[in-house]
Amino acid sequence: MESQVEQHELTHPDADTVELTAVLAALAEPVRLKIVRTVAERAGDDGIRCLDVWQQGGFTASKSTMSHHYKVLREAGVVVMWWVGAKKNVRLRRELLDVRWPGLLDAVLAD
Template sequence: MVEVLRALADPVRLEIVQRLAGTGEESCNAIGSDLDVHQTTLSHHYRVLREAGVTWTTVKGRSRLVRLRRDDLDVLFPGLLDSVLNGARPVRPAAEG
């Protein structure tokens, strides 16, 4: 559990998880294009999330797709992901419209 909490404690990784919770699966490039983070740093964040068991990464052609391991996390730590996502402030303010 410590690895999962450590992975979710970083604001950039939390933003990635929040986004995946809403979209399901997304390419690393699509997520990275919306974050103001250097590519090598972003790769590090993806690795931390993957090694903690928070995400899956699959390769399709030239794309790497990332998806949240929600079902696995809910079995191991019931309610944890929902609590973290519900308690997290939006990292970026919503666009006014």
């Protein structure tokens, strides 16, 4: 059987309302930058599980800290997140970032 229950419905900013300073601030934090790089490296077309990011990325931050950073990245417009059962998936919003600020994400990831 399929569960149609959308348990919380994540909110994401529209492409128009995403602010450059918010994106830069989101990327300026070492843990968040590492999250973004791990997602960029390991995520497929349908994203990657947040848990896998944590496990494979070698993060030392606590669960609540990671949750906080994901929220910052999502509200800044850097990532999209959605539920898959009890787990969460995440992917970069390249289609947004590459249009609004071409070259920005690539420059940050190439380091």
